[in-house]
Amino acid sequence: MTDCPVCDCEIEQETPGSEEGYGGESYAPAQAEYEGEIYYFCCSDHKESFESSPEEYAGS
Template identity: 45%
Template sequence: MVKDPVCDMEVDPEEAPAKAEYEGETYYFCAPGCKRKFEKNPEEYV
C-alpha cells in the first residue's frame, strides 16, 4: 500500500484508479480527481 499524495488515503498500486509520473517517480491516486489536483501543482504534494 502507498499513500495518495493529495488526500493521504491508502492506495493499492496494483488497483489504483489513477497514477502519474513526476521527476522519475510514480505516484498513485485513489481517484482521477486527486490525480488532476496533483498534475496542476505537483510541487505542493511531493
C-alpha cells in the same frame, strides 16, 4: 500499499481497473509520473489536482 499524495488515504498500487477492490480494499485507479517517480491516486480528481501543482504534493 501506498498513500494518495493528495488526501493521504491508503491505497493498493496494483489496480484491477476499479476504485473498490475485493474485500473492500481501495485500489489506485490513477497514476502519474513526476521527476522520475510514479505517484498513485485514489481517484482521477486527485491526479488532476496533483498534475496542476505537483510540487505542492510530491514528497508528502
